[in-house]
Amino acid sequence: MSEQRALTDIDGGPVAIICGGGSLPLTVADTVRRNGRSVVLFPIHGWADPAAFAAYRHHWLHLGSAGRFCRLARMEGCRDVVMIGNAIRPAIRELRIDWLTLRLLPRAIRMFRGGDDKLLSGVARMMEEQGFRLIGAHEVAPEILVGEGPLGLIKPTEVHGQDIARGFELISAIAHFDVGQAAVIADDRVLAVEAAEGTDHMLDRIAALRAEGRIRIPDKTGVLVKSPKPTQDRRIDLPSLGPRTVEKAARAGLAGIAVAAGETVIAEPLRVAEAADRAGLFVVGRRRPGSAP
Amino acid sequence: MSEQRALTDIDGGPVAIICGGGSLPLTVADTVRRNGRSVVLFPIHGWADPAAFAAYRHHWLHLGSAGRFCRLARMEGCRDVVMIGNAIRPAIRELRIDWLTLRLLPRAIRMFRGGDDKLLSGVARMMEEQGFRLIGAHEVAPEILVGEGPLGLIKPTEVHGQDIARGFELISAIAHFDVGQAAVIADDRVLAVEAAEGTDHMLDRIAALRAEGRIRIPDKTGVLVKSPKPTQDRRIDLPSLGPRTVEKAARAGLAGIAVAAGETVIAEPLRVAEAADRAGLFVVGRRRPGSAP
Numbered sequence: 001m002s003e004q005r006a007l008t009d010i011d012g013g014p015v016a017i018i019c020g021g022g023s024l025p026l027t028v029a030d031t032v033r034r035n036g037r038s039v040v041l042f043p044i045h046g047w048a049d050p051a052a053f054a055a056y057r058h059h060w061l062h063l064g065s066a067g068r069f070c071r072l073a074r075m076e077g078c079r080d081v082v083m084i085g086n087a088i089r090p091a092i093r094e095l096r097i098d099w100l101t102l103r104l105l106p107r108a109i110r111m112f113r114g115g116d117d118k119l120l121s122g123v124a125r126m127m128e129e130q131g132f133r134l135i136g137a138h139e140v141a142p143e144i145l146v147g148e149g150p151l152g153l154i155k156p157t158e159v160h161g162q163d164i165a166r167g168f169e170l171i172s173a174i175a176h177f178d179v180g181q182a183a184v185i186a187d188d189r190v191l192a193v194e195a196a197e198g199t200d201h202m203l204d205r206i207a208a209l210r211a212e213g214r215i216r217i218p219d220k221t222g223v224l225v226k227s228p229k230p231t232q233d234r235r236i237d238l239p240s241l242g243p244r245t246v247e248k249a250a251r252a253g254l255a256g257i258a259v260a261a262g263e264t265v266i267a268e269p270l271r272v273a274e275a276a277d278r279a280g281l282f283v284v285g286r287r288r289p290g291s292a293p
Numbered sequence: 294m295s296e297q298r299a300l301t302d303i304d305g306g307p308v309a310i311i312c313g314g315g316s317l318p319l320t321v322a323d324t325v326r327r328n329g330r331s332v333v334l335f336p337i338h339g340w341a342d343p344a345a346f347a348a349y350r351h352h353w354l355h356l357g358s359a360g361r362f363c364r365l366a367r368m369e370g371c372r373d374v375v376m377i378g379n380a381i382r383p384a385i386r387e388l389r390i391d392w393l394t395l396r397l398l399p400r401a402i403r404m405f406r407g408g409d410d411k412l413l414s415g416v417a418r419m420m421e422e423q424g425f426r427l428i429g430a431h432e433v434a435p436e437i438l439v440g441e442g443p444l445g446l447i448k449p450t451e452v453h454g455q456d457i458a459r460g461f462e463l464i465s466a467i468a469h470f471d472v473g474q475a476a477v478i479a480d481d482r483v484l485a486v487e488a489a490e491g492t493d494h495m496l497d498r499i500a501a502l503r504a505e506g507r508i509r510i511p512d513k514t515g516v517l518v519k520s521p522k523p524t525q526d527r528r529i530d531l532p533s534l535g536p537r538t539v540e541k542a543a544r545a546g547l548a549g550i551a552v553a554a555g556e557t558v559i560a561e562p563l564r565v566a567e568a569a570d571r572a573g574l575f576v577v578g579r580r581r582p583g584s585a586p
Contacts, residue, residue, distance in 0.1 A: 170470050177463050179483040190472040193486040196508055197498060205490060205498070215489050 014038040015140055016078035016132070018061065018069070020085025021047040024137075024144070024240060024267040028084050029056055031141035040076045042069060048085065070130050081127055083236050084137040084265075124235060136235040138265065146241065146285040148261040151269060152276035156256055156284050160223050162188065164258040167225025168288050175229040181239045184254065186222030191215060199226065199245060206252035220255045220280065227260040227288050240265040246275040246283060256282030263291060307331040308433055309371035309425075311354065311362070313378025314340040317430075317437070317533060317560040321377050322349055324434035333369045335362060340378065363423050374420055376529050377430040377558075417528060429528040431558065439534065439578040441554040444562060445569035449549055449577050453516055455481065457551040460518025461581050468522040474532045477547065479515030484508060492519065492538060499545035513548045513573070520553040520581050533558040539568040539576060549575030556584060 015032050019025035019041055025048065029039045041058035043050070059072045073081065124134040138145050150156070156164065163185040170183050170190060180194030184206055191209075194202045203224065209215040226239040241259055249257050257276075264285065266272060276283040308325050312318035312334055318341065322332045334351035336343075352365045366374065417427040431438050443449070449457065456478040463476050463483060473487030477499055484502075487495045496517065502508040519532040534552055542550050550569075557578065559565060569576040 166470070170467065170472070173466050173470065174463065174486070177459070177466065177483050179463070179486060183488075189489070190470050191489040193467070193472060193488050195476075195486050196482070196484040197502055198507075201498075201502075205494075209490055209494075214491075214494075 013077045013079050014040050014057075016069075016073045016076065016081045017041050017137075018081065018083040019043040019048045019053075020083075021049070022085050022242065022267060024242070024265065025085040026052055026056075027267045028082065028137045028141045028144060031143050035141065037140065040073070040078055042073070044085075066126070066130075070132075073132065079131070079133055080135050080140070081132045082135060082137045082140065134235050136238065138238065139235075144265050144267070145238075145262055146259050146264040146266050146269075148285050148287055151283040151285070152273040152281075154256070154276065154280065154282040156223070156258065156282045159187070160255060160258075160282070163223045164225055164284075164286055165289075166190075167223065167258065168227050168260070168286075171225065171227045172230055172288075172290070178229070181228060182224060182226045184222055184224050184252070186215075186217050186254075191222060199224070199239075200248055203245075203248035203252045203254075206254070207248075210253050217253075219253045222252070222254045224249050224252075224254055224257045225259075226257070226264060228263050230290065234263070238263060238265045240267070241272060241283070242267050243271045243275040246272055246279060246281060250279035250281055254281065256284065258284050258286050260288040260291060261285035263288065306370045306372050307333050307350075309362075309366045309369065309374045310334050310430075311374065311376040312336040312341045312346075313376075314342070315378050315535065315560060317535070317558065318378040319345055319349075320560045321375065321430045321434045321437060324436050328434065330433065333366070333371055335365070337378075359419070359423075363425075366425065372424070372426055373428050373433070374425045375428060375430045375433065427528050429531065431531065432528075437558050437560070438531075438555055439552050439557040439559050439562075441578050441580055444576040444578070445566040445574075447549065447569065447573065447575040449516070449551065449575045452480070453548060453551075453575070456516045457518055457577075457579055458582075459483075460516065460551065461520050461553070461579075464518065464520045465523055465581075465583070471522070474521055475517060475519045477515055477517050477545070479510055479547075484515060492517070492532075493541050496538075496541035496545045496547075499547070500541075503546050510546075512546045515545070515547045517542050517545075517547055517550045518552075519550070519557060521556050523583065527556070531556060531558045533560070534565060534576070535560050536564045536568040539565055539572060539574060543572035543574055547574065549577065551577050551579050553581040553584060554578035556581065 015037055017025055017029055017039055025041070029041060032039050039056065041053055041056045042061050043053050043058060044061050061069055127134045166188065167183045167185045170193070171181065182194040182199045182202060183190060184192040184202065192202050192206055206215070206222070226241065228234060228238055239259065241257070241264055245257065272283055308330055310318055310322055310332055318334070322334060325332050332349065334346055334349045335354050336346050336351060337354050354362055420427045459481065460476050460478045463486070464474065475487040475492045475495060476483060477485040477495065485495050485499055499508065519534065521527060521532055532552065534550070534557055538550065565576060
């Protein structure tokens with residue numbers, strides 16, 4: 001009980017950051033250091049880019065090497081653990097198994113039945129049983145959250161606002177099915193709902209359907225809406241946004257992107273804003289109905 | 294008022310069948326004739342196969358030639374109109390415009406904002422204002438509906454039954470967003486939700502995600518669930534099933550297909566059952582919760 005209480009304090013020790021792909025893990029590491037805490041990075045083989053980690057204290061992990069992680073993180077004096085970066089979710093799905101994971105296997109198999117939410121909350125519980133505290137990247141680096149309002153120069157119109165509201169509603173309606181965090185709405189019509197394919201693939205699909213003439217709507221129509229499911233574990237699983245999302249949305253012929261303000265993670269806000277302005281798209285943070293102010 | 298009443302009787306005149314692609318329109322025509330009514334077919338250029346229509350009284354239509362249709366159908370003494378076949382829904386979206394359509398244009402434009410349901414019920418209303426009665430193909434050819442139980446030799450297991458129930462639930466939860474009629478569920482996890490892309494494209498996506506290793510589940514896992522949205526206009530828009538759906542589901546590595554019994558249209562039940570047995574898949578009709586018995 002007393003140990004539990006100690007772990008809930010954000011005290012001295014460095015933050016352990018388990019790093020998937022993309023630039024987000026390094027943005028988080030830099031922000032945490034700027035905020036006055038040290039970090040130890042645990043990049044994952046096959047996802048994280050080796051060159052990027054030279055400047056940080058780090059240990060490489062294989063997927064599923066839970067035992068190695070626990071040993072090294074304890075040695076480094078880490079209690080707080082952040083998991084962040086591209087493919088962290090699919091990566092967890094493809095765990096390579098070491099001894100600790102093996103011991104936990106029956107439960108892991110149960111976790112793998114069902115959607116990502118179950119899987120992620122299972123991982124969080126297992127971490128906690130090993131004496132760590134899984135926290136959201138935004139808890140130690142709040143600067144990575146998208147705020148309210150447009151990121152670039154272009155603003156959504158009132159019609160876009162209706163599509164955005166509809167997108168938030170749709171994502172909320174399917175929340176308890178543990179499905180995707182994104183949808184594309186164009187003039188009140190739902191063009192795509194994200195599930196296992198992920199946002200990038202969904203946007204590629206819109207581009208392809210347009211190219212094949214299966215969706216016939218004017219260029220610069222439609223909004224990509226991203227929002228966390230109200231039920232999901234925000235420590236691991238906030239939706240994220242980067243310059244590539246903007247490029248894909250532009251290629252899909254959309255008018256813009258709306259994300260849930262205060263609940264979406266962004267690695268490079270300036271590059272996102274530049275990409276949006278260049279492509280003629282809006283990127284906007286909007287308070288999701290029902291979200292904490 | 295009295296004219297309205299006359300139109301609700303299934304009386305003498307031949308049934309006008311506006312024909313999209315695939316074999317379903319001809320199955321409907323044959324079934325209606327077997328049931329004792331004559332038919333006049335209106336195949337749509339670009340969708341229906343010319344060779345198939347020689348044996349039937351027929352007139353070709355261009356998309357959007359509402360005026361030509363009304364004139365010819367009246368001349369033929371038709372009051373009841375059926376619209377059936379592949380791409381009838383997308384086809385309606387791409388109306389080519391003739392004089393009648395032009396007169397109705399402001400309303401047509403309003404209809405095009407929003408999902409397919411709005412569009413289809415708008416078309417039905419316009420037909421009725423022209424003195425026709427739009428009816429479902431199953432109202433004059435009930436034999437085309439899938440009944441309860443498996444179509445081939447293979448039956449779903451209890452686990453499949455859970456995925457089927459989840460699929461029906463999901464489709465019902467998104468009903469009022471006027472989105473797709475299908476989803477793929479595997480071991481309690483939602484792999485895909487259909488929107489503008491259609492069922493075939495959704496199944497191709499599952500196959501691709503599997504080939505790329507982005508979905509890692511054993512072969513013969515997952516169920517395609519198809520169900521009409523509780524809100525949709527059943528006269529034009531019942532989900533349909535054919536041998537190609539079975540082939541695509543097999544290529545996507547699924548265990549089977551479940552459709553809403555009594556609410557799904559099937560063109561060639563024998564060929565579907567054969568295709569299912571050959572591919573080792575189940576195809577089953579299940580009563581959707583809340584559907585009429």
